[in-house]
Amino acid sequence: MAKNDVKVLGAWPSPYVMRPRIALNIKSVNYEFLEEKFDSKSELLLQSNPVHKKVPVLIHDDKPICESMIIVEYIDEVWTSGPSILPSDPYDRAIHRFWAAYVDEKWFAAMKGLRSAQGEERKAFLDRVIEGLALLEEAFGKCSKGKAFFGGDRIGLLDIAFGSFLAWLKVTEKVNGVKLLDEAKTPGLVKWAERFCADAAVKSVMPETEKLLEFSKFLAAKMKGAPPPKN
Amino acid sequence: MAKNDVKVLGAWPSPYVMRPRIALNIKSVNYEFLEEKFDSKSELLLQSNPVHKKVPVLIHDDKPICESMIIVEYIDEVWTSGPSILPSDPYDRAIHRFWAAYVDEKWFAAMKGLRSAQGEERKAFLDRVIEGLALLEEAFGKCSKGKAFFGGDRIGLLDIAFGSFLAWLKVTEKVNGVKLLDEAKTPGLVKWAERFCADAAVKSVMPETEKLLEFSKFLAAKMKGAPPPKN
Structure with a gap:
C-alpha cells in the first residue's frame, strides 16, 4: 500500500467538496479526484461513508474521513510541513x-x-x-x-x-x-x-x-x- | 484582570452546558457557574453570544467562546497540562x-x-x-x-x-x-x-x-x- 495515497470522492458543483481540495492544494498534496455521478452513488462512496452516503470523502491510505470541515482539520493535522490552515492561538x-x-x-x-x-x-x-x-x-x-x-x-x-x-x-x-x-x-x-x-x-x-x-x-x-x- | 478567570454561562437541564463543565472538571480547572434563567436572558449572555444568544458560553479572562463542542476543543487546547480530551492521532x-x-x-x-x-x-x-x-x-x-x-x-x-x-x-x-x-x-x-x-x-x-x-x-x-x- 502506497504511503500518502490520497483520493477525494466528490462532485464539481458541491461547495463542501471544494474544501478538502483547497486544503490539499494549500499543503501541496497530490490527490486523485473521483467524480461521483449526480444521479447515483458509487460503491466506493457507499462503503466509505455508510452513515451519510455523501461527498466529500477523503480516502487517505485506504482510510475514509467524512464531513468537509472535519476533513480540512485532518489535512491540517496530518500534513504539518505545509502552511497551517488553523490559527495557532x-x-x-x-x-x-x-x-x-x-x-x-x-x-x-x-x-x-x-x-x-x-x-x-x-x-x-x-x-x-x-x-x-x-x-x-x-x-x-x-x-x-x-x-x-x-x-x-x-x-x-x-x-x-x-x-x-x-x-x-x-x-x-x-x-x-x-x-x-x-x-x-x-x-x-x-x-x-x-x-x-x-x-x-x-x-x-x-x-x-x-x-x-x-x-x-x-x-x-x-x-x-x-x-x-x-x- | 485575573489570569484563568473562568466562567460558564449555562442552565442545569441543558446537555450542551454539561460539555464544557465536564471538560473543565477533567482538566481540574475551577470555574464559576452562572445559571441563566429559563424565561429570560442575562445581559452578559446577550453580550457574550450576540449571534446565537444561547448557552453555553465559556468566558475565559473576559473572552467569550461559544458553541459547546468548540468550547470543549478550546479547553483541551488551553489547559494542556491536564489529561487530553481529544485523541492524539x-x-x-x-x-x-x-x-x-x-x-x-x-x-x-x-x-x-x-x-x-x-x-x-x-x-x-x-x-x-x-x-x-x-x-x-x-x-x-x-x-x-x-x-x-x-x-x-x-x-x-x-x-x-x-x-x-x-x-x-x-x-x-x-x-x-x-x-x-x-x-x-x-x-x-x-x-x-x-x-x-x-x-x-x-x-x-x-x-x-x-x-x-x-x-x-x-x-x-x-x-x-x-x-x-x-x-
Whole structure:
C-alpha cells in the first residue's frame, strides 16, 4: 500500500467538496479526484461513508474521513510541513470554528432556503442572508486584522468554509437579481472574495459561475419533478 | 484582570452546558457557574453570544467562546497540562469529531423530534433513535478497543458529546415507555453509560433523571401554551 495515497470522492458543483481540495492544494498534496455521478452513488462512496452516503470523502491510505470541515482539520493535522490552515492561538481557532459553523448552519441554510421559497418567506430568507453577510463583514475585520484573509496573510479555516460558497453566492445573485456582496455594505468581503478566488489553491477548483448557473437550473427543474436534461 | 478567570454561562437541564463543565472538571480547572434563567436572558449572555444568544458560553479572562463542542476543543487546547480530551492521532480525532457531529445533527435531532410527534411520524423518529444507538454501539466497539470509554482509558471528546445526552435519554425512555439502551442490543453502551455517569468529572453535573423529567413536563406544557408552574 502506497504511503500518502490520497483520493477525494466528490462532485464539481458541491461547495463542501471544494474544501478538502483547497486544503490539499494549500499543503501541496497530490490527490486523485473521483467524480461521483449526480444521479447515483458509487460503491466506493457507499462503503466509505455508510452513515451519510455523501461527498466529500477523503480516502487517505485506504482510510475514509467524512464531513468537509472535519476533513480540512485532518489535512491540517496530518500534513504539518505545509502552511497551517488553523490559527495557532486557541482563541483564534475557536473564533474560526465558530464562524465556520455559523456559515454552514445559519447563513448557507438561509441561502439554500431562497431556492424554493416565495413571497414573505423568500423575503425572510433574503434578509437573513444579508444580515449574515453584515456579521461576516464584521468578523472579517476582526479576524483579518487588516490583512488579506480571515486567516491573516494566507487562507485559513474560515476562508475555506465561507469561500467555498462564493460561486453559489454569485449564482444566487443572478437567479434572484440582487447584489449581495456589495462595495457599500461589505467592502472588506468584496475585496476578500476577489483575492480568495484568485488564489492558486482555489482557482482550479472554483466552479465557473455560468456553468454552476446552468447546473442550478437543472437542480431547480429536478426539484419540481421535471426530467433531467439528456447530457 | 485575573489570569484563568473562568466562567460558564449555562442552565442545569441543558446537555450542551454539561460539555464544557465536564471538560473543565477533567482538566481540574475551577470555574464559576452562572445559571441563566429559563424565561429570560442575562445581559452578559446577550453580550457574550450576540449571534446565537444561547448557552453555553465559556468566558475565559473576559473572552467569550461559544458553541459547546468548540468550547470543549478550546479547553483541551488551553489547559494542556491536564489529561487530553481529544485523541492524539489525527485519524482518531477525525472519527471522534465525526460521531460527535452525528450525535448532535442526526441522533439527538431525532430524539428531540419524538417530543411532539404523533403516530407514523413518532414511529419514524423512534426508529431513527434506535438505529442511531446501533451505529453508536458499533462505533463504541471500534473507538474504545475494549477499553472503558470511546476515548480509551479515560473520557474523551466523543464520550462528552454523547454522554451529555444520557439524562435526556433516560427521560425519553420514561416518557415514551420504551427501553432504548438495552443489554441485548447495546451491551457495550449500557456498561459505558454506567461508567460515564459514575465518573468524578461527570457525577456532579449530570442532572437527576426525576428532576429532569419534571422539567421536561414543564417544557412540554409550555410548548402547548400552558402557563409555567409557579416555582
